[in-house]
Amino acid sequence: MTKNRLSKEQIASYHENGYLIGLEPVFGDSEMLQLNEDLQKLAQLLEPGEKMSAIREWHMSSKWLYDVCTNPKILDYVEAILGPNFYMWGSQFFAKAPGSRDTVAWHQDAYYWPLHPHNSVTVWLAFTDVDEENGAMRIIPKSHKAGLIKHTSVTGDSVLALELEQGTFNEADAQSLVLKAGQISLHDDAIVHGSPANGSTRWRNGLTIRYSGTNVRCDLSKAPQFKAFLVRGTDEYNYNPQGMIPTETFVRLPSDQHIASTDEVKQ
Incomplete structure (x- = not known):
């Protein structure tokens, strides 16, 4: 029995509400200190003018x-949702400097992704303490049950290029995902979520990691660089090209190897 498996009540809550928080930390304080030091080494590979969000899919390099x-504690949580067979395919850092006006517009992950069926989980790993003051992610509980909602072009300070149309959800229902450094949240690929600007004097940094059941196929005509890294179980479908585990510690992934479409994130 794995240590960090979710209880039946937690699994039911995830499927009912579309997200889950309040889990035991994946990394302790000393581990997070080291991870943040290592993150700075990775960030040194960014080009002048690039934001931390440009570090996406660098798990491939x-x-x-x-x-x-692929930390086992994270995979244990994900397995409780997706089952024994799943792959990891996406990663991206989001960092908001103290006083940053950057926001993440209300959106659904699955709207951007050429994946079918919708059977994916996003892990949000906090690299710093995250709360309402410094721009914590906000979600609309149960909104994943409505299916995909139409998005439109966004203006302003959002790091995304598309957002949900006004009136398609009730912002008054939003819940903030407050996390300590080293904790994670889990959310469904169709949950409506976003985040406000950072009005504090503290950084707000986090890593998103994407996992999908092996029954999920990517439309390679829309995402030709897509690679699936089988991290648990077996791939009984073999729908997607397999990724090769990198061997060098800190290496930048060329921009033309990004999985995400070019209109997803504004650099």
């Missing part, structure tokens, strides 16, 4: 990041 994304 950086063994350090691959190891973070």
Whole structure:
């Protein structure tokens, strides 16, 4: 029996509400100190003017990041949701500097992804303490049950290029996902979520990691660089090209190897 498996009540809550928080930390305080030091080494590979969000899919080139994304404690939580057979395919850092006006517009992950069926989980790993003051992610509970909702072009300070149309959800229902450094949240690929600007004097940094059941196929005509890294169980479908585990610790992934479409994130 794995240590960090979710209880039946937690699993039921995830499927009912579309997200889960309040889990035991994956990393302790000393581990997070080291991870943040290592993150700065990775960030040194960014080009002038690039934001931390440009570090996406670098798990395909950086063994350090691959190891973070495949930490057994994280995989135990994900397995409780997706079952024994799943792969990891996406990762991206989101960092908001003190006083940053950057926001993440209300959106659904699955709207961007050429994946079918919708059977994916996003892990949000806090690299710093995250709360309402410094721009914690906000979600609309149970909104994943509505299916995909139309998005439109966004203006302003959002790091995303698309957002949900006004009136398609009730923002008054939003819940903030407050986390301590080293904790994670889990959310469904169709949950409505976003985050406000950082009005504090503290950084707000986090890593998103994407996992999908092996029954999920990527439309390679829309995402030709897609690679599936089988991290638990067996791949009984073989729908997707397999990724090769990187061997070098800190290596930048060329921009033309990003899985995400070019209109998903504004650099």
